[in-house]
Amino acid sequence: MYLVGTKNGLYEVKGKVERVCCDGEEVYDFLLRGKDLYVCSADSGVTLNGKKLLDDSCWRLYEYNGKLFALV
Incomplete structure (x- = not known):
């Protein structure tokens, strides 16, 4: 499994590509x-499993x- 951050969200690649979060x-x-996903973006700042x-x-x-x- 690979996770790829893009200009239009975070995607998981494992055989096929699916958006994990952060549409747009x-x-x-x-x-x-572990099971916790931290995401850093200009729009939403820092989120943990979708919570800001x-x-x-x-x-x-x-x-x-x-x-x-x-880093903000």
Whole structure:
């Protein structure tokens, strides 16, 4: 399975391509931690499994020492 962030959402590729989330949003970054999907976009900021965590425009997610950081 591959996840691909595009200018029109986040897609899963495994044999066929299906949109996972974020219809119409430009997805800059994402992180899958277990079953939790963090998404970083200019439109929705940072979301966790579809729930908004941070309302500022986001352009990068990264982990450091077990913590998740969002660059906004």
